[in-house]
């Protein structure tokens with residue numbers, strides 16, 4: 001059996017740990033050969049490959065990024081894209097595919113399996129917003145980085161009696177903001193699921209000053225004011241139709257300054273949350289996902305994805321992950337609100 005492996009979408013700490021586990025178990029225990037597809041779906045679409053065997057995966061467990069490269073190429077938008085992928089796989093002698101990615105990448109994997117191409121999926125996103133899995137790897141790393149940033153912002157905010165805003169990733173779901181804001185003791189957390197009332201945010205900020213602390217606002221990039229639109233960087237869309245986010249932090253700072261007369265500044269964590277070495281939790285989760293994904297290939301469980309449920313790794317249909325996003329439930333946000341203001 002010759003198995004193709006690709007990583008698609010935004011990168012995520014732990015991708016290399018998955019690739020390593022897939023290859024190590026596949027070569028050693030199942031006698032498989034591997035082909036690395038470069039840069040997400042661009043690889044099988046354009047026949048861009050790299051050698052992928054045990055020598056290539058040596059030492060990559062703690063490395064951030066992905067040795068295969070990634071992209072947001074969407075073959076469904078390319079004329080005859082799915083058929084080109086099938087032809088390229090046939091001519092490269094690739095029998096099956098392991099697709100490691102988020103909603104978009106796994107959506108394409110679903111379309112490919114429907115078109116008769118044997119594929120299994122591994123869920124990935126720092127946003128933790130894929131359904132059917134309790135956690136995705138990369139999320140714990142992103143939360144750890146954001147929490148450390150918030151810890152650091154506290155001390156400097158207090159020295160200068162300023163409002164400091166920390167903008168974190170989270171397009172449709174506020175998991176990173178919720179977890180890092182709770183862990184870092186932010187006094188306001190704003191998430192996409194709950195449009196915010198600016199007057200209320202200002203009141204929470206003022207109340208923190210009254211108790212002689214400096215306010216830290218943790219805001220997800222996809223959070224939006226109750227009256228108004230999503231604040232975005234520009235209006236261009238990627239191949240999957242996503243607009244570039246970021247800007248809500250700056251907007252909030254100007255609004256808060258105007259209303260309180262106190263200085264407000266914003267730190268945008270951006271891609272720092274996605275770079276660098278994965279936490280131990282993410283390394284273990286990614287490794288277990290990799291081992292189970294190649295076992296799914298061995299069992300010919302096409303159209304499935306590995307998922308974490310409780311402490312078990314299970315197989316679920318690919319559609320279960322991509323059908324609806326896993327957003328923050330109201331009761332989880334309520335818990336965090338106990339510390340606002």
Ligand code: F6P
Pocket residue numbers: 010011102125126127169170171221245274
């Ligand atoms: O999809 C994960 C994510 O991290 C989102 O939170 C964020 O909006 C997006 O990727 C940004 O990705 P990029 O800058 O690579 O387009």
